[in-house]
Amino acid sequence: xxxxxxxxxxxxxxxxxxxxxxxxxxxxxxxxxxxxxxxxxxxxxxxxxxxxxxxxxxxxxxxxxxxxxxxxxxxxxxxxxxxxxxxxxxxxxxxxxxxxxxxxxxxxxxxxxx
Amino acid sequence: xxxxxxxxxxxxxxxxxxxxxxxxxxxxxxxxxxxxxxxxxxxxxxxxxxxxxxxxxxxxxxxxxxxxxxxxxxxxxxxxxxxxxxxxxxxxxxxxxxxxxxxxxxxxxxxxxxx
Numbered sequence: 001x002x003x004x005x006x007x008x009x010x011x012x013x014x015x016x017x018x019x020x021x022x023x024x025x026x027x028x029x030x031x032x033x034x035x036x037x038x039x040x041x042x043x044x045x046x047x048x049x050x051x052x053x054x055x056x057x058x059x060x061x062x063x064x065x066x067x068x069x070x071x072x073x074x075x076x077x078x079x080x081x082x083x084x085x086x087x088x089x090x091x092x093x094x095x096x097x098x099x100x101x102x103x104x105x106x107x108x109x110x111x112x113x114x
Numbered sequence: 115x116x117x118x119x120x121x122x123x124x125x126x127x128x129x130x131x132x133x134x135x136x137x138x139x140x141x142x143x144x145x146x147x148x149x150x151x152x153x154x155x156x157x158x159x160x161x162x163x164x165x166x167x168x169x170x171x172x173x174x175x176x177x178x179x180x181x182x183x184x185x186x187x188x189x190x191x192x193x194x195x196x197x198x199x200x201x202x203x204x205x206x207x208x209x210x211x212x213x214x215x216x217x218x219x220x221x222x223x224x225x226x227x228x229x
Contacts, residue, residue: 043222099210106156
């Protein structure tokens with residue numbers, strides 16, 4: 001069975017600090033990888049995704065993530081966070097088949113102080 | 115703009131009631147999913163459906179059932195609501211095609227409180 005582990009449950013940063021959120025997955029095959037974000041009071045939104053090709057993917061709002069196949073990791077990064085990045089971040093994995101389901105990590109709550 | 119719409123944003127129900135959560139998508143997607151979201155537990159898959167009248171159990175199906183009579187609509191049913199089913203419920207849909215490179219689109223969620 002596929003699973004996702006997010007390293008941190010809560011992260012507190014000051015504005016302009018750099019961010020890295022860890023994500024490791026377990027799956028015995030080709031994967032699609034995702035980071036979703038949920039801002040306070042809003043619905044889940046896709047931040048970025050990896051399907052194939054360049055392992056460094058860029059998403060919205062200056063976020064990027066790097067797929068390291070040998071480490072089964074897909075860490076999320078941002079060089080300089082803003083107060084508006086305060087949100088909960090979820091890493092997710094899906095098998096390559098179009099009929100695979102999406103498995104989420106437990107989420108990381110990021111609080112950015114101004 | 116793609117859209118997954120859940121019928122209610124907030125619901126309060128009594129223990130033992132039968133509860134229906136409705137979800138409609140306008141993207142002609144074959145796949146639809148129901149998740150529940152709880153603090154510290156992330157999103158957990160309850161049920162999913164690959165096509166009309168088809169359903170598969172997810173990771174936590176106990177106490178729930180689903181119905182998919184039309185392609186665009188996927189309903190989650192709590193046969194007899196209990197307080198431990200108080201949660202945020204999220205519906206999602208996706209297409210199975212495009213070589214497997216598909217993302218899921220989520221509704222805004224229904225926050226259900228069972229008292």
